[in-house]
Amino acid sequence: MPEIRRVAILDDYQGVALQYADWSTLPDSTELTVLTKSLGGPEDVIAALEPFDVIVAMRERTAFPAAVIDRLPNLRLLVTTGPVNAAIDVAAAQQRGIVVSGTRGAGLISTAELTWSLIHALARSVPAEDRGVREGAWQRTVGRDLHGARLGVIGLGGVGTRVARVGRAFGMDVVAWSAHLDAEHARAVGVTPVTKRELLATSDVVTVHLKLSARTTGLLGRDDLALMRPDALLINTSRGPIVNEEALLAALNAGTIGGAGLDVYSTEPLPADSPWRGAPRTVLTPHLGYVTAGAYDVFYSDALEDILAYAAGEPIRVLTP
Known part of the structure; x- marks a missing residue:
């Protein structure tokens, strides 16, 4: 033995x-x-x-x-x-x-739940308002409604499907895309299959739920982010390299997208000098999806x-x- x-x-x-x-x-x-x-x-x-x-x-x-x-x-x-x-x-x-x-x-369910934590935190400026209350301020921001907004789900597997169902429960219009999307499955859960371009250009919230592979690395780059609306939110609880981090930082600093909720990064834990620590309009968590x-x-x-x-x-x- x-x-x-x-x-x-x-x-x-x-x-x-x-x-x-x-x-x-x-x-x-x-x-x-x-x-x-x-x-x-x-x-x-x-x-x-x-x-x-x-x-x-x-x-x-x-x-x-x-x-x-x-x-x-x-x-x-x-x-x-x-x-x-x-x-x-x-x-x-x-x-x-x-x-x-x-x-x-x-971790499938817990990652889906954390995704919604990030969406709500961004949509209602929860971290900023929490700090404000502790500092003696009262109502600094104006939130946005999710009901009636469009949720774009990239990847409709185990996590993505759960996220989509919650979006439907909130009264959102849910669309989805991936390279091998099962359109029949999408429609069965009340989700409309669309092209990648349409999803990025029309969604109020875009959330990523794909496995990292050679095919998905850098899937969302500078040109893709440029399609997003200036008030749109991007959520990534899958893997950092799926989104080109340099391009996302540039978009946030330029104000061409509304914000990002991130649980994953190309380098983890984040280095002390990581630009993410000072990135505007972000809610950051330390890869808590499955924790x-x-x-x-x-x-x-x-x-x-x-x-x-x-x-x-x-x-x-x-x-x-």
């Missing part, structure tokens, strides 16, 4: 990983280390993780390309929360004889189960290239 000696739980930003699974069920000889800060670049990751034979990664917070995997000589089991992880080179791990296990999926107690219950309990199964010589939920 494989011996589990040193286990690292990565990127536990809130310091809660030990609360969501009974880690005492690990073999008595196991040394468990919880890392609560981002490790940084590849060299820092390698230096910090070289001693560990088991690593538990939280989603894509730390990347494991081949160049990192090949320099972790003790690694035998890499667990990722979620059933897939684009930041792990699974083929490189497999070539090294490293098992990569996943967990059940979680709920319900999701963490699934992620950490399944991760522990993966480790125990590996230790018993019967790995489960093994990812393949």
Whole structure:
């Protein structure tokens, strides 16, 4: 049976990983280390993780390309929360004889809910009004109605469909586009299929719900953002690189779009000198879409189960290239 000696739980930003699974069920000889800060670049990751034979990664917070995997000589089991992880080179791990296990999926509902948090925060200037009340001011802004407005959903999968249904409940006119949109599904949930150009040009709120891939990277660039109305809001709770960040910053600074609600960025955590920290008409959250107690219950309990199964010589939920 494989011996589990040193286990690292990565990127536990809130310091809660030990609360969501009974880690005492690990073999008595196991040394468990919880890392609560981002490790940084590849060299820092390698230096910090070289001693560990088991690593538990939280989603894509730390990347494991081949160049990192090949320099972790003790690694035998890499667990990722979620059933897939684009930041792990699974083929490189497999070539090294490293098992990569996943967990059940979680976060679709919570990401849809956060999307609406960002929409409301922008539409009603909630952060600004909150600050105003604390500073002694009263009613600084005039909000906008969502009822009767058009919601443009880019990507009508699990999250996008949930967001669209809420939009319908608010009395919004909901339209959708993606490269492979299922028009029949869209109409079944009360959503009108449109072209990408029409969605961008006519929507009051545009919200992005796509997986990051070579095809979707940079999907919304300068010319696309130029199609949007000057009062339109852009929401991104999917992945930062889907929207060209330089173009979006330029549009916000020029005032050619009304605002942006962002939960995701090309570089995470945001560097101290990130221009996003001073971007106008924005509501920013630190990739909270899947960060709920319900999701963490699934992620950490399944991760522990993966480790125990590996230790018993019967790995489960093994990812393949």
